[in-house]
Amino acid sequence: MFTLVESLYSNEILDRPDLGCAMLIAACQARGIKTTLIKGQTTYLKDIFIDESEELWDILRELKDADLRKIGILEYKESFAGKDMKQFCVELKGLYGCSIDDKNPRRYFNGLEMKRFHILYNIFMSAYYYCLEELKSNKSRMVDNYVRRIRETNPRYIGFSLQFKFDSFSRAIRKRVKESLGIPIIAGGSLSPFIDLKNIDKILKKEYFDYLIVGPGEFALPRLIEALAAGREPVGIGNVYYARNGRIKGSGLEVINNLDSLPYPDFSQFDLDLYPVPERVLPIQSARGCSWGRCAFCSFHKINAGRHKILSADNFIATLAYLSNKYRCHFFTLNQEELTVEQAGIISKALLGGNLKNINISSAARLEKGYDNASLLRLMRKAGFIQLQWGVESASQRVLDAMRKGTNTRVMSRILKKSSQCGISNICFIFFGFPGETKVEARHTVAYLKKYARYIDDIYCGTFILTPYSPVGQNPSRWNVEICNPAGYTVKSGMNPKEVSIFYARFLKEIAMNNIKVSSGRLICLYPGNSRVTAHFLSSGHGMVLSEVALKCLARKRLNRIFPVLPGEFRKRGGDFVWRAENTMESIFINEHFPEKENTLDSLEEKMFLLSDGTMSIKDIDLIVRDGVRSYHSKKRLRDKCIGFFRKIFSRNLGMAFAAPWRAG
Numbered sequence: 001m002f003t004l005v006e007s008l009y010s011n012e013i014l015d016r017p018d019l020g021c022a023m024l025i026a027a028c029q030a031r032g033i034k035t036t037l038i039k040g041q042t043t044y045l046k047d048i049f050i051d052e053s054e055e056l057w058d059i060l061r062e063l064k065d066a067d068l069r070k071i072g073i074l075e076y077k078e079s080f081a082g083k084d085m086k087q088f089c090v091e092l093k094g095l096y097g098c099s100i101d102d103k104n105p106r107r108y109f110n111g112l113e114m115k116r117f118h119i120l121y122n123i124f125m126s127a128y129y130y131c132l133e134e135l136k137s138n139k140s141r142m143v144d145n146y147v148r149r150i151r152e153t154n155p156r157y158i159g160f161s162l163q164f165k166f167d168s169f170s171r172a173i174r175k176r177v178k179e180s181l182g183i184p185i186i187a188g189g190s191l192s193p194f195i196d197l198k199n200i201d202k203i204l205k206k207e208y209f210d211y212l213i214v215g216p217g218e219f220a221l222p223r224l225i226e227a228l229a230a231g232r233e234p235v236g237i238g239n240v241y242y243a244r245n246g247r248i249k250g251s252g253l254e255v256i257n258n259l260d261s262l263p264y265p266d267f268s269q270f271d272l273d274l275y276p277v278p279e280r281v282l283p284i285q286s287a288r289g290c291s292w293g294r295c296a297f298c299s300f301h302k303i304n305a306g307r308h309k310i311l312s313a314d315n316f317i318a319t320l321a322y323l324s325n326k327y328r329c330h331f332f333t334l335n336q337e338e339l340t341v342e343q344a345g346i347i348s349k350a351l352l353g354g355n356l357k358n359i360n361i362s363s364a365a366r367l368e369k370g371y372d373n374a375s376l377l378r379l380m381r382k383a384g385f386i387q388l389q390w391g392v393e394s395a396s397q398r399v400l401d402a403m404r405k406g407t408n409t410r411v412m413s414r415i416l417k418k419s420s421q422c423g424i425s426n427i428c429f430i431f432f433g434f435p436g437e438t439k440v441e442a443r444h445t446v447a448y449l450k451k452y453a454r455y456i457d458d459i460y461c462g463t464f465i466l467t468p469y470s471p472v473g474q475n476p477s478r479w480n481v482e483i484c485n486p487a488g489y490t491v492k493s494g495m496n497p498k499e500v501s502i503f504y505a506r507f508l509k510e511i512a513m514n515n516i517k518v519s520s521g522r523l524i525c526l527y528p529g530n531s532r533v534t535a536h537f538l539s540s541g542h543g544m545v546l547s548e549v550a551l552k553c554l555a556r557k558r559l560n561r562i563f564p565v566l567p568g569e570f571r572k573r574g575g576d577f578v579w580r581a582e583n584t585m586e587s588i589f590i591n592e593h594f595p596e597k598e599n600t601l602d603s604l605e606e607k608m609f610l611l612s613d614g615t616m617s618i619k620d621i622d623l624i625v626r627d628g629v630r631s632y633h634s635k636k637r638l639r640d641k642c643i644g645f646f647r648k649i650f651s652r653n654l655g656m657a658f659a660a661p662w663r664a665g
């Protein structure tokens with residue numbers, strides 16, 4: 001009866017399903033509304049890389065160099081130039097197979113292959129959207145496919161989840177649905193709080209939908225569908241906006257204060273194994289909103305209107321247990337703005353007091369004083385908080401104060417150190433170019449990262465973005481910002497936006513060249529961004545250790561302590577087995593442009609290499625290799641060879657070492 005279309009746009013490949021849609025499905029089903037999900041990324045990735053790759057080929061061939069330059073993908077032209085369509089499609093299919101279907105950690109940690117996958121995705125997104133938006137192309141098999149899928153669900157009402165922006169792909173689908181099905185179209189999602197309600201009548205027309213749900217939809221959506229089913233106008237339903245007889249109608253915002261009243265998220269209709277990760281990762285919430293809510297650059301807290309709301313610890317644990325059992329999942333990310341110190345302590349104690357085992361959690365947290373507490377961080381680590389994502393933003397106290405971040409650099413340093421020493425993987429968010437930030441202050445942040453690199457597993461960085469709903473956007477003069485159209489700004493002091501991008505580009509280049517070290521270096525060989533943050537999360541859950549630790553274990557003959565993964569390309573050439581390794585402590589740029597020499601492996605090494613996919617320890621590998629050998633001397637010789645092989649690998653940083661096994665791919 002109701003069909004829900006998951007978001008059809010993301011500027012990065014996502015590695016988990018959408019929590020908002022799972023909550024809406026559960027809320028509708030709880031009210032007896034049969035709801036069918038039309039999947040977003042897992043379906044369109046398959047379209048791009050397999051079913052409709054010929055369409056992508058046509059699009060790329062039709063675009064002129066000027067178009068490619070305009071959308072910033074001219075430099076990637078060689079990845080499709082010099083090939084024919086068949087080769088291109090075979091390559092895409094192969095990449096999809098390696099990145100999505102193959103759950104072997106060896107594939108997952110193959111930085112160069114994953115990079116190709118991400119780049120082709122970006123090429124597609126840029127080219128496809130350019131055709132829809134700029135070239136006004138209206139023939140698209142991908143759009144046709146989605147319209148057909150929607151039609152097959154026989155919907156009476158349809159909802160579209162909008163996450164990042166009004167994207168032309170889902171707009172094209174809504175247009176076709178409106179023209180061909182003529183059913184009420186509802187839109188909502190994390191974009192909704194940022195939609196200008198004063199102009200909602202124009203937006204409804206331009207974006208092809210009839211009703212907008214602003215903010216949380218768990219109450220509003222089922223009530224709206226019930227009203228429509230009863231032929232009633234949805235008067236008085238909080239968060240719902242629409243137009244009638246040229247007038248905008250809406251009953252204001254309704255905040256969901258009691259999170260315990262919501263059902264468990266329903267992920268049963270998602271393709272949980274079609275994300276580019278070797279293990280399932282599910283999003284969950286223990287709270288909504290942000291207890292701080294003052295940062296001058298931020299508008300995230302606007303998504304969950306009203307005060308900070310929390311789920312009771314009992315309910316949170318029950319939800320975790322339910323999801324873990326139902327979906328065989330052990331990795332959960334808290335999909336929320338922050339985890340307060342108080343809630344972190346309560347949840348950790350509850351987790352340790354319950355029967356839930358083998359749960360790993362990643363969460364964002366604010367570097368507030370309360371986290372400067374080793375006992376709390378130890379407790380959290382023990383309970384399963386293996387990754388914390390901190391909003392460092394800058395290491396200049398003046399800039400932090402100007403941002404109204406409410407953090408202190410000395411406290412921040414202590415937290416990062418303690419958290420790392422407790423075994424938690426620290427991910428730090430930073431950005432350059434907050435209005436007024438000088439080059440000296442930005443350099444100070446870089447120096448800070450270098451100083452504390454060993455406590456930081458990774459950074460997630462960018463430049464300041466002026467968003468209209470942030471305090472700076474609402475009151476620019478207070479931060480000496482002048483808005484100039486279209487969508488630009490200037491500053492009266494500090495670096496201007498152009499200087500910021502130059503500074504940032506240099507910073508990224510220095511990291512890529514391994515000239516500066518701003519993190520521990522673990523997984524630096526992988527494609528940066530969100531996917532690498534998840535790779536850290538999964539790796540921490542499997543007890544990733546640095547090569548020197550693996551070497552110590554080998555020296556002490558503790559072969560059962562190390563589960564090796566040897567990534568890199570390998571193939572048979574003539575009678576030889578050739579492995580082109582990737583240096584795990586070098587950046588992806590270095591691995592690409594200054595590749596390791598090829599290793600030709602003998603038959604025994606080949607066997608050990610193929611067994612090194614994270615699912616078995618060196619001891620198991622050694623036992624398999626020696627299986628059937630009877631003489632003591634031969635056994636000893638083989639064992640020495642096995643240890644020697646792995647010693648050579650870890651001393652050259654060509655492999656990854658984990659303290660716990662990965663599940664078989």
Ligand code: SF4
Nearest residue numbers: 290293294295298337
């Ligand atoms: S940046 Fe984070 S801590 Fe600051 S207001 Fe936004 S959500 Fe809250």
